[in-house]
Amino acid sequence: SAPRPARMGADERLLHLLNRLTFGPRPGDLKRLKRLGATAFIDQQLHPETIDDSACDAALKAYPILTKTSYQLSEEYPNPQKALKEGQEDPHRPREMLEQLSAAKLVRATRSQRQLEEVLLDFWFNHFNVAFNKNQDKWLLASYERDVLRPRVLGKFRDLLGAVAHSPAMLVYLDNFQSTVDARYASPEEQMMIQDMESRMAMREKGKGRRKLGLNENYARELMELHTLGVDGGYTQKDVTELARILTGWSIERPNPKNDLKDFQYVFRPRMHDPGDKVLLGQAFPSGGQEEGERALDLLARHPSTARFIALKLCRRFVADEPPPALVAKVAARFTASDGDIRETLKALFTSPEFYDPKHFRGKVKSPFEFVASALRASRAELRDPVRVAQALNAMGEPLYVCEPPTGYPDLAQPWINAGALLQRMNAALMLFGPNPNAPAHADPRAVCDEGCDGPQGKPLAVDAYVRAFLGGRIAERTRSAILERIDHPAVDQARIAALVLGSPDFQRR
DSSP: OOOOOSSOOHHHHHHHHHHHHSSOOOTTHHHHHHHHOHHHHHHHHHOGGGSOOHHHHHHHTTOGGGGSOHHHHHHHSOOHHHHHHTTOSSOOOHHHHHHHHHHHHHHHHHHOSOHHHHHHHHHHHHHTOOOTTSTTHHHHHHHIIIIIIGGGTTSBHHHHHHHHHTOHHHHHHTTGGGBOOOTTTOOHHHHHHHHHHHHHHHHHSTTSOOOOOBOOOHHHHHIIIIISSOTTSSOOHHHHHHHHHHTTTEEEEOOBGGGTBOSOEEEEOGGGSOOSOEEETTEEEOSOTHHHHHHHHHHHHTOHHHHHHHHHHHHHHHTOSSOOHHHHHHHHHHHHHTTSBHHHHHHHHHTSGGGGOGGGTTOSBOOHHHHHHHHHHHTTOEESOHHHHHHHHHHHTOOTTOOOSTTOSOOSSGGGOSHHHHHHHHHHHHHHTSOOTTOSEEOOHHHHOOSOTTSTTOHHHHHHHHHHHHHTTOOOHHHHHHHHTTSOSTTOOHHHHHHHHHTSGGGGBO
16 A cells, blocks of 8 residues: 555645646646645636646647537548448548547646646546447547536536536437337327337338337436436436436437538427426426426436535545545535535535545555556656557556446546556556657656666665656655665666656555
8 A cells, every 4th residue: 555644744735636636746746836835726727717728739639520520520430331332432430539539638638737627527527428339429429528528527517417418429328319208108199109200210220120119218317326316316216217208308410411400419309208297206297398307407416415426426536435424425515505516516625624634645546547647747758649558548447438337437446456457557657668669658767857867876766766756755665665676687777667666556546
C-alpha cells in the first residue's frame, strides 16, 4: 500500500488535490499550485470557461470528427455494405471514428488546462454510458459527448439528465427509440396502429420478417438503477414498467433530405405513446403525452435517493472506494439544497475536512486510462501517436468508448488489480522511456530529473530524483528498497530507473 502521512501537511494537501482534480501532476505543478493556492485552484477548475485552453484546442484539430454532425459522420464513415452499394472505392471505415475519439480523449487528458472538466467528463460518461458498437451509436457518440455531456458536467443535474434522456445516442443504446404502447394497455385502434407500424418496418427491412413492437423496459430500468435512484433507491419492478410506459414515444428522427432534416434528433411520437394513466413511485401520472416523461425526470432528479446515489458516486470518485457515510450525507444535503447544482455539490466535497483525511492520501487505484494519462503527464512525454497509445489501453482492460454494460467502467480498485494488468503497466512504463524511435510516446528521463541523475552518488540519487519528479518525493520505504535492490545490474540505466519508479505500486495510486 502507498505511504499515508499521519496528517496531511501543506505539500501533501496540494499533492492530494492535484491527484484528485486532475489526471495527475506534471513536473512543476506542485510549485505552481503553491503560488496559486488551493482555494483559487479549486475555484478556477470549477469554472473551466475562465481557463485559456487554446493549445489543447489546436492539438484537437487533428481529429476532424470532433466538429462534425452525426449525419455527416454517417455519410463520411459509412458501413461497408452501404459504401459498396454506393460504389465508394476507398471509404473511411467506421472504426476510424473510434480511433479519433479515443486519441482526442487522451490528448485532452494530458494537455488540457481544464483538468477537472476532463475528469468529470470521464465520470459522467461512465455514469451515462453509451457504447460505440451499438447500432447507430457509432455515428452518434461524438455529438453525445460534445453536445450533451460536456456543456453540462458542472451544471444542474436535472438539465444533464434531461439532455441524456433526449439524446439519440441514449435512446438507441437502451432501445427506447422503438418502445411503443404495449398490447396489454392498447386500445383496439392503437393495436391496429402498432400492426401498421410493424408492417411498414418490415417493408423497409425486406427479408427480415415483421418485427414485433411493444414496451421496452431497458432505458426505464437503467434510468432508475444507474442514472438516478440507485439499485437500492426504493423502486419496484412495477415502477420500471410504469416508467417505461411513460417514456413510450420518446424516439429519434433520422436525417431525411426530403424534409430538410439535416441530423439525427429526438422526436416524440404520439402514436407510439401509451395514453393510459400510470403511477410512478406512488405519484399519479394521468395521460399527458411527452409532458409525462418530463414530470418523471423532475421526480427522479429531485428524489432523496438520487441525491444519496449521486453523492456516493462523486465521493467514491474523488475520495475513496468506501467513502465516509457522514461525508456522503453532507454532499447529498448540498446536492438537494442547491437543486442538483453539480458545481456547488463538488465545492462542498473539495472543501470538506474528510476530503483531506490522511487515510485517503493515494488511496484510490488508477484505472488504466488514469494510469496512462498520469504517466504521460508526469514524464512530460512526447505523444507521437495518440491513436496507438489509446489502443494500448485495450491490453490493460479499458478500451475507450466500447464498454458494453450500461454500468460503464468501474470506479473501484478490485477490477483493475491483477498480476497481468500490473505487468502491462510496467511494460508501458518501460516502453515510454525506451529507445525505440517508432514508439507511440516517448519520454526523456533527463527532462524530468531535477538534479543528481548523473551525480557522484549514482543510481540511488537518481531513484530519489525520479521519486521527486513523479511522486512529489513521497514513496513507501518498502517500494524504494525494492527498486534499490534492482539497480545494481549494469543494464539498469537512467531510463530503466525512471520506468521502475513510474511502474511502482505507489504510482498506481492517486
